[in-house]
Amino acid sequence: MTPANFDFHCHSAVSDGLLPPQEVARRAAGNGVDLWALTDHDDLGGLLIAGEAAAEAGMGFVPGVEISIEWRGVPVHVVGLGFDREDRGLSGGLDELRSGRIERARRMGDALAAIGIPGAYEGALCFVTNPSLVTRAHFARYLVSVGIARDMPGVFQHYLTPGKPGYVDHRWATLQEAIGWISGAGGVAVVAHPGRYRMSGGEMRGLLDEFRDLGGQGLEVTSGSHSPDQVMHFARLARHYGFHASRGSDFHGPQESYVDLGRLPQLPEDLKPVWRLLS
Numbered sequence: 001m002t003p004a005n006f007d008f009h010c011h012s013a014v015s016d017g018l019l020p021p022q023e024v025a026r027r028a029a030g031n032g033v034d035l036w037a038l039t040d041h042d043d044l045g046g047l048l049i050a051g052e053a054a055a056e057a058g059m060g061f062v063p064g065v066e067i068s069i070e071w072r073g074v075p076v077h078v079v080g081l082g083f084d085r086e087d088r089g090l091s092g093g094l095d096e097l098r099s100g101r102i103e104r105a106r107r108m109g110d111a112l113a114a115i116g117i118p119g120a121y122e123g124a125l126c127f128v129t130n131p132s133l134v135t136r137a138h139f140a141r142y143l144v145s146v147g148i149a150r151d152m153p154g155v156f157q158h159y160l161t162p163g164k165p166g167y168v169d170h171r172w173a174t175l176q177e178a179i180g181w182i183s184g185a186g187g188v189a190v191v192a193h194p195g196r197y198r199m200s201g202g203e204m205r206g207l208l209d210e211f212r213d214l215g216g217q218g219l220e221v222t223s224g225s226h227s228p229d230q231v232m233h234f235a236r237l238a239r240h241y242g243f244h245a246s247r248g249s250d251f252h253g254p255q256e257s258y259v260d261l262g263r264l265p266q267l268p269e270d271l272k273p274v275w276r277l278l279s
Contacts, residue, residue: 003035006275007262008064009079009192009220009248012038013129014046015066016137018253020129021046022053024261029057033262035275037064037081039248042097043133044085062278065090066192067181068097070172071207074197075162078178079220079246082278083187090185097173098132104170105134112139112159112166117148120166136160137252152256175207179214188277190218190246194237195230204237212241218274222247222267224258235268245271 011017012024019027021038028036036059038050047063054061065080083090109121123142128134140155149155159166173181182189191211194204208219219241221234238245245267251257267273 003060003275005032005262006035006247006273007033007249007251007264008035008037008062008081008190008246008274009039009066009223010037010251010261011040011066012046012050014043015040015130015133016135016252018256021050024251025050025053025059025061026057028261029054029059031260031262033059035060035062036261037062037079037248039064039066039079039081041066041133041135042068042094042101043130044091044094045130047085062275063187065094065182067094067178068170068172069175069178071175071210072203074199074203075172076175076197076207077192078175078182078216079190079192079218079248080178080182080185080187081190081218081246081274083182083185085185087181087185090181090187093173093177093181100170101132101134104168105139107168108136108139108160108166111168115165117143117166139166175210176214179211179216183215188218188244188274189216190220190274191216192220192248193223193225193250194219194234195223195226208237208241208243212243217244217277218246219243220248221245221271222264224249224251224264228265231265231268235271238271243272244274244277246274 012021051061112120124138127138127141179189219238
């Protein structure tokens with residue numbers, strides 16, 4: 001089957017999405033998605049039920065994950081697609097990543113308390129479904145709920161990005177580790193939403209050079225957070241590096257996402273879609 005509408009980047013309540021995996025699956029199918037991947041942050045816990053719900057809806061399913069890494073001091077995300085979800089190397093690496101998140105979240109709460117926002121850690125926990133995975137999005141939802149900011153982007157802009165008072169560093173995976181885990185499990189590694197990283201053109205090329213040399217094969221060209229100009233820019237880079245192109249909404253929930261599942265523009269026609277690598 002040649003998918004007409006594939007979406008290979010979205011989140012459920014297993015990480016920082018608002019809906020349980022089966023509801024994300026049903027929403028994707030209802031929006032006309034015919035090949036879908038759930039890519040929760042650093043966690044594979046939603047994949048079984050997501051795959052079952054996709055099958056019930058008559059939609060193709062690809063196991064996915066979004067891995068948090070740090071490259072030259074910059075937080076970057078790598079999506080893994082089409083891997084064996086029982087692989088011990090991948091699951092063990094993700095276990096390690098998650099193990100430090102609770103302590104990081106406590107430190108984020110302390111940092112926000114120091115600027116006059118007490119109780120943020122406890123407030124963030126009210127929005128958490130998976131107790132082993134507390135993310136900045138959970139803090140952002142709490143801060144919006146108590147009126148500290150009007151919306152999620154405002155929270156990130158003023159409090160939760162590097163250099164802002166609520167941001168706390170964490171020991172994330174390296175690029176080599178993430179690609180190794182994905183490749184070792186038989187999957188395909190993709191650079192997620194490259195337009196969101198604060199990098200110069202030279203830095204981006206350095207990242208993509210290293211990514212390719214380590215065995216990475218895909219670039220998310222069409223993303224919910226990419227402008228039309230960014231889509232064209234990353235399409236050019238995909239051609240230059242010979243990457244297969246991915247397409248993902250980065251859906252987290254209704255009224256909280258750049259674009260709904262399956263509703264983003266198609267890839268430029270001449271690019272090699274990443275689903276071709278997933279046979």
